[in-house]
Amino acid sequence: MEFVTSKDGTKIGFDRTGDGPAVILVSGGSVDRFTNAPVGTGLSDEYTVLNYDRRGRGPSGDTPPYAVQREIEDLAAVIEAAGGTAFVYGTSSGAALVLEAAAAGLDMAKAALWEPPYINDPNMRPPKDTAQTFERLVSEGRRGDAVEFFMAKVVGMPAEFVEQARTQPWWGATEALAHTLAYDARIMGDYSVRVDLAERVSAPTVVLVGGASFPFMLETAEMLAKAMQHGEIRTLEGQSHDVAPDVMAQALKEFFRS
Numbered sequence: 001m002e003f004v005t006s007k008d009g010t011k012i013g014f015d016r017t018g019d020g021p022a023v024i025l026v027s028g029g030s031v032d033r034f035t036n037a038p039v040g041t042g043l044s045d046e047y048t049v050l051n052y053d054r055r056g057r058g059p060s061g062d063t064p065p066y067a068v069q070r071e072i073e074d075l076a077a078v079i080e081a082a083g084g085t086a087f088v089y090g091t092s093s094g095a096a097l098v099l100e101a102a103a104a105g106l107d108m109a110k111a112a113l114w115e116p117p118y119i120n121d122p123n124m125r126p127p128k129d130t131a132q133t134f135e136r137l138v139s140e141g142r143r144g145d146a147v148e149f150f151m152a153k154v155v156g157m158p159a160e161f162v163e164q165a166r167t168q169p170w171w172g173a174t175e176a177l178a179h180t181l182a183y184d185a186r187i188m189g190d191y192s193v194r195v196d197l198a199e200r201v202s203a204p205t206v207v208l209v210g211g212a213s214f215p216f217m218l219e220t221a222e223m224l225a226k227a228m229q230h231g232e233i234r235t236l237e238g239q240s241h242d243v244a245p246d247v248m249a250q251a252l253k254e255f256f257r258s
Helices: 037-043 068-081 093-103 130-139 143-155 159-165 171-176 178-188 215-227 245-257
Strands: 002-005 011-018 022-026 048-052 086-091 108-114 205-210 231-236
Touching: 002 068, 011 037, 011 068, 022 037, 022 068, 022 093, 037 048, 037 245, 048 068, 068 086, 068 093, 068 178, 086 093, 086 245, 093 108, 093 178, 108 245, 130 143, 130 178, 143 159, 143 171, 143 178, 171 178, 205 215, 205 245, 215 231, 231 245
Parallel strands: 022 048, 022 086, 086 108, 108 205, 205 231
Antiparallel strands: 002 011, 011 048
């Protein structure tokens, strides 16, 4: 485990594996760096992989107050640790964070976004007070309820799945990260498609989408890629939002080599 210091003094921890051009992995909501670790393993035969814990997760610090800009600065610090530029891969709301950072001008050789969960149809979006709801539930000590709200109202899982989830071995780890759910909700804003950010991205960028995923993901990918200066879409056939790590690693290699 290595650490880098972000602009506000927060320590950000990351694992560095492999050898070659640098690739930085950015996790999504409700998870830590271990979710991306299998993808990193698949890349480490050709790349130096920096897999970091976003602030508030694992060994990384969490200096208040939270702001999306602080997370952009965290990623900038990891890019600096990688040598000043890197390929960057973000998944789900982590892809939205990468989009924010790319639009802000961080030095990315290329960016790869896996299904950033923006939704064009306003009737399908989570409640507008989602971030505030997470903050309130966590402040009241109701971490489990915050996770349930995320699963039901943000992800859209059926009630029976959410109820069963509380009995699973991974539930405790997810509860421990409940305070970061508001961070991802802040990144997502009102969940509308951020064409305005995409228009400011100059790095070559691929928006990856699963062929077996939610239909709105393809619509979102098309809108983002069309708005980018050097954007493209690639569909991973047979894949849902929970993409197979080996499939993702191969897709990233193909894009980074091109």
